[in-house]
Amino acid sequence: MMTALDTFRRATATTTPATALASDGTAPTAAIASPADAATPRPRRLPTVLRPSRWLPLTVTLVALGLLWQLGAETMPYLLPPLADIGETLAGNPGFYLANAWVTLQESLLGLAIAFVASSILAIAISEVPMVKRAVMPIAVVLNVTPLVAIAPALVVAFGFGPEPKLIVTAIICFFPILINVSVGLRSVPAAVLQFYRTIKASRLELLWNIRIPNALPYLFAALKIVFPLSIVGAVVAEMFAPGASEGLGTTISLASSNNKLPVIYASIFILALMGSALLGLVTAVERRVLHWHDTHSGEQK
């Protein structure tokens, strides 16, 4: 670093001593960057997303993957449909895909909402009453490690082909991450903060509302980032096990696979992936607004 700085100083000293002097006060990185500036006049600053360093790596990866896919589709036509076929299916019947995506989306969001309400209430109960924690936590853990794919058929048998098994499977899969994270968040208020509010005898309800719940919000959002995409997994798995059901992308996939319609399967998968990403993006955006005070953001934005 020193050598680079020295070289720069020597280079600039003869022509513009004033600049060299000024550069003493600034960071060495600025000084090192300057000679390049002098050689090529700096272009106007592009928005971050438009800078090649931002979009180029991903674009290269996508193109490479696309080429690999096409190669695979040509050598193994029974495993991979050509990308053009997938595009054709999508373009040929957008209404069909939209309607089915909407059904799946509704199931996953509703299931998620049920899980959110139930696990939030339970998390508060667990954090406030140790007895509840001892009574509930082991069951929640067992529920969490039970393979969901194993529960789904049983639920279909029990609840038929209506929306109930889908909502239940989705709710179960979303339940545990929220429960764990929120109950940890409610309990991780710094000791000194609690001490201060204890010396003025804030009630438990006041502590909960003013301190514990806001303190748990970053934990809640961490859970939501896991659980929003997971909710789609839950809904699709449940749909696949209820093949009599008429709608949903999971149903579409299982029907298409029995009819060997590869492009339809992949078109559905593509939409599911898109949906998951959109939900994740939505949560992240909301988190940015709600948790503007939280450190992780100042860290992330660097």
Place this chain on the structure above:
Amino acid sequence: MGSKTTSSTTGPATPATGDETTTTAIRIAGASKVYGSGQNALVALDGVDLTIAPGRFVSVIGPSGCGKSTLLRMIANLERPDAGEVEIFGASPDAACEAKLIGFVPQSPALLPWLNVLQNVTLPHRVNRAAERKRSRAASASPRSVPDLEQLLDDVGLKDAMHKLPAELSGGMQQRTAIVRALGLQPEVLLMDEPFSALDEFTREALQEQLLDLWDEIATTVVFVTHSVTEAVRLSDTVVVMAPRPGRIVDVVDIDLPRPRSAELLKTPEFHHFEDLIRDRLQAAWRSPELPNAA
């Protein structure tokens, strides 16, 4: 002793006279605290006696681990003595907290990161609203007006930071916010646990001066834990020297220096005299740690 000349005219801390229980602000008698049991038992405090008159500024100093924080937490009702008793204006610490008579400044500022400075200092007023009634019934207290928190923040130089989040403040500003949060309650007893220990020398001295100014106005009883001899001498009417193993009080030194105590005073021989005195006592306490020599 008779050094505090400018205060107790405006503040609410002047106790109602005539009631004998209110002539002491804090009374600690034979208070002991043991952590753990059996082999691992650690006597954090052993038979501590201390009486503090209303409106006094008392510092507690002593080597690390001698039980200063434990003593403070006991007064703040965050810890219960295993033996002995603690009284605040004749009532239990629990009742004192119930009536919001205690302002606590922890070692770390302990602000809520999602609230701005002003919200952080107003939230304590919005919780435990029943305290006002209890306070007027409590032995000591005269009714208090709602303090102008914005004015108080202005007084300590936080006017421009009022709407900033704690993360946007320097350590010194955060600690000032924590002090205003406690003082804004207009507590009868202000308890501070090494509030300036994380700050640099310069900020420390500035905050000491601000604290003294505020204390002049609010005229409350203060118990101030510190590691710094200079800080203890500058701020206090009385310095309590503690020794470890077991935690106990070995000396109580009255600081007979005039107030207000400007930065100039720190250079005078009188000031050095008290500094040397306290240092001697501390060293004595440190050298003979196992001797339970008087309280």
